[in-house]
Amino acid sequence: MAARALNLKQRAFIAAFATGMGPKDAAIAAGYSAQSAKHTAHALQQNPLVKAELAKMRADIRETAVYDAGVAMAEARDAMDLAKAANQFNAYVKAMETRMRISGLFVDKLDITVEQKPNVSDALAEARARLLRDPRPPIEGEFCAVTNDAADGAIATQSIPAAYPLHKFRAFG
Secondary structure (H helix, E strand, O other), X not given: OOOOOOOHHHHHHHHHHHOOOOHHHHHHHOOOOOOOHHHHHHHHHHOHHHHHHHHHHHHHHHHHHOOOHHHHHHHHHHHHHHHHHOOOHHHHHHHHHHHHHHHOOOOOXXXXXXXXXXXXXXXXXXXXXXXXXXXXXXXXXXXXXXXXXXXXXXXXXXXXXXXXXXXHOOOOO
């Protein structure tokens, strides 16, 4: 089986992405629908052929620019030193965050796709059925009933064993 080649739109996406456009904008510039550009850009970036071409493009840029992770780490370290000297805490943290991104310790965004949506109505129906089967599950321990029946405002308490039906108590607000 012959290896598949990139189609024209995929090549246009890669070319637009190489100019510095974001993935969504690059998909639109390549001729994909604006309504589904975000999804299409994600799918394109997962496509093995596009992914390989983007990796090659990045390697070419790194080689041409002679800008690699070592240089970026050094610049971020310099930014941290300058921020520290100027007592700029936010700038220091931002430079530290940049170093973490370069080293791969910091993830920008996690894209999670749920294949099957949870069925809340079924879960509620199941909970209702459990409640109807056993409306008052046994509770272990002792409880204290607090009443405020006295005219003088005194509060009375009474210790009640757990077996006593809890529905006979009412809450006082």
